């Protein structure tokens with residue numbers, strides 16, 4: 362809409378009033394919606410302001426965000442910018458959070474009741490959604506990163522036992538001969554060049570996606586028709602916890618699990634990367650109760666040249682309808698899959714698990730969205746969270762950023778990490794016996 366508007370109307374920079382003819386030469390502030398020319402917004406403001414970060418805020422709104430975060434250290438900017446800022450935002454300068462939240466359309470009551478969540482959401486926005494990278498820049502980064510060590514991994518690691526089996530290979534618990542540290546080693550046989558590229562893609566995406574909610578990558582070996590990927594060893598997968606639990610996982614711990622998985626997705630989606638195989642098997646739990654995403658075998662990087670995907674990949678029961686029907690899709694497919702994980706955590710199995718995969722795919726794209734079987738047993742927030750993730754129309758389905766502010770995700774208590782750790786260790790000990 363903006364692009365069409367800017368092509369057919371005489372749009373002027375909100376700051377210097379210069380007429381903007383080229384779409385690429387103007388920027389629209391996420392908060393006040395004013396349009397600035399790129400030249401003017403950079404020239405006029407100090408280097409650390411302007412459309413820095415994700416190039417989504419004009420310098421005035423950005424100053425307000427800075428004020429909100431660090432009121433003491435920015436007093437001088439506050440005084441200097443006071444009039445200008447609020448001329449644009451149309452409010453009094455006492456409360457930066459309120460001004461920005463109102464400009465973003467939050468009702469007053471919600472701003473008062475959910476102030477902390479709004480601050481967190483703003484914080485996430487300030488961290489920024491990066492502009493799409495070009496295919497060339499992605500390839501350049503990847504070429505620099507991937508290094509396959511051409512040596513026998515057995516010269517460096519001792520295999521202790523097998524801990525997992527996937528469609529592409531086996532996973533072993535190994536000990537590093539020098540440091541005696543334990544790691545997980547995924548061994549994949551190279552069947553053909555196409556599959557080798559897929560494995561390289563998995564390694565690339567794992568490396569590029571490193572964050573506290575993604576399993577840590579260490580190194581990879583190429584030896585004897587196999588590629589060996591060394592990553593952090595985790596205790597178990599969410600599937601095992603869900604299948605083997607005693608009774609229900611308390612809802613506040615479910616909120617913690619889903620919040621951590623969602624945080625991993627937020628980081629991926631900010632980089633315009635899609636996981637495409639989110640399911641409980643690929644959400645792993647460490648001994649100290651950390652929740653991390655793994656298995657980037659199907660992950661894809663969106664670029665300026667390819668900002669949507671059409672390839673049909675994933676695991677049937679977790680696949681989003683738009684992906685199944687071959688439409689163009691983006692990061693929202695991961696949100697659908699997370700909704701299915703939310704159902705798994707509550708009900709053990711994803712919908713249509715007992716169906717033949719083809720029937721499951723048909724049902725996902727043709728039947729109404731799946732939902733909790735007994736909604737009365739769950740909080741309204743949980744039921745709502747699941748139903749939002751499972752909205753069939755991806756344009757109406759919330760993004761990972763938006764879901765971070767959802768009341769269910771926010772209901773995870775501050776000490777949820779240690780509460781979950783206690784719960785999980787007790788579960789692991791009982792399971793051993």
Ligand SMILES: Nc1ncnc2c1ncn2[C@@H]1O[C@H](COP(=O)(O)OP(=O)(O)OP(=O)(O)O)[C@@H](O)[C@H]1O
Nearest residue numbers: 525526527528529530532545593594595598642656
């Ligand atoms: N780092 C790890 N630490 C502990 N266990 C792991 C680790 N990575 C994987 N596993 C176990 O191995 C299983 C299979 O791993 P993974 O999903 O990476 O294999 P895959 O061949 O890609 O599987 P898929 O069939 O899902 O594509 C996981 O579900 C998990 O139980």
